[in-house]
Amino acid sequence: MASFAERLRKQAGRLSRAQRQLAEFILQNEPRAAFMTAARLGAAVGVSESTVVRFAIALGYSGYPELQRDLQEELRARLSAADRLVLAEERGERAETILDTVLRTDMENIRAALASLPRDRFGEAVTALQGARTIYVVGHRSAAALAHYLGYYLQLMLRNARTLTQAGTVLEELMAVGPEDVVVGITFPRYARATADAFRLAARRGARTILITDSVVSPLVEDARIVLPARSESPSFADSLVAPLSLINALITAVALAQPDRVRAALRELEDIWDRQGTYLKEERRSDRIAAPGDAEGEGSP
Template sequence: MDETKEMRDSKQLISSIQSQFARLSKGQKLIAQYILKNYDKVAFMTACKLGETVGVSESTVVRFANALGYSGYPKLQAALQELIKNKLTTVQRVEMAHEYSDDCTILNKVLKSDIDNIRSTLEEVNEKAFEESSNKLLKARKIYIVGMRSSFAVAQYLGFYLDIILDNVHIIRMDMGDAFEQVVRINEEDVVIAISFPRYSKKSFEIVSYAKRKGAHIISITDSLFAPVASISDNTLLVKSNMASFVDSLVPALSVANALIISVGMKEKEDIKEYFDDLEQIWKEYSVYE
């Protein structure tokens, strides 16, 4: 399936299971019934675990995914996660983490999940949108970066390095007065980078909507075309952020942020070199580093 179709099918998954129920095999019907009642739990189950829970083989689970039009069980699981990830409370996410039995398991599962997220991001990120985003940042009068709650860590990181390169970057902070006061002078010459992951911040969307109405170019770094900021973005950089537990994976978002920084930096290489030459003198004079 192409990405847009997968997104659409995520919304239609439950109705699709219901409509195809009569045509499924006996074992597949057991899976379907379990998913319809417990789709929030199944989103975090392996094919093997789902089979054990329902009382069918792992291969039956895979064939069930195929019967619904998915190339494999991971695609079906991703569709289920797409359905629920913005609806789960933090308490529910903690309850989903029952398979994390010990520290070594946690270390392996979380790192492997991050690796998978980066690999999926690399395969699916829109290269044209990335190139356009890089060029827009170079031409912007001012760059505003917004990311609330955990996304603020990515916003701060991206803003720190972009400001070294371009010197016209403002990170929207909630501890520096009202957020709207910080963007009130925004116009069509400006760019907003919106970083938004489940559970999506209402405040972030409101700020980006205001900037859009003022004519600013919107770049979003988010996990889904269903994300509120994606619907009003000029360029969307989709980042896979499948949840390992109650903590969202921000590793792929940081990787995309890194790529943006380097892309812009390589186009301003001479200016950056001069800037760092000056900084080295300051660091040396004031003994900043050992």
């Protein structure tokens, strides 16, 4: 998918004077322009709203909303945390109203994931995780929290998962990776170089690669066999990890339900260890939530 700048270069000779003025304004004021409505952008340049819409169509977009989304996605991949906070202030975000804005954005991110996630690719990811010799879960910066969460539960269930979140040693820890292994990479704008390097190494060594990221145009996509997109858009400088976490929860649950006997046995053994160690204040056998086929009551019931 061509970026705004690429589209602009291809169509520059065909643009009208007013459209060239719009292009120049956007390039010079990109952080602010990316969040302007068509009417506001037109007013800032001194052209009509319809001219802004025609400008977007001239660049090959379906309309101004698609152009705006493109600008925002490109911007999010480059902005520093401080820049993103400035943008939030420029959009008029306030501490007293931000709760509603953040929660609405999180809900929209989940709705978008539900609508866009390819079910067949999700199924392929579950199958790959089940059949892996070793699962490596790679995530850095804020995505490290998601990597730890996914790696923790895969290790509990399958006992063959390793979580790699240390940038300085991740390539060394992947030296033994091969075609029988699965590498799950988790990254969001601004994409971590350590995750990209690890993912590239895994792909080169023939490992099955699963990418959890914000978009199918993520720079790591070319090294991924399976891409599972989940938006991380946020009105704040901090990425929203709600939709990616929901996706990861679905992966964990699907893996467990695909082989309940194996997972239930592993969890019950762990429960006995935890009971002896007094790990929890109150005993809770979460393994019993995975019912054996045909169980109505007793040992296999939730």
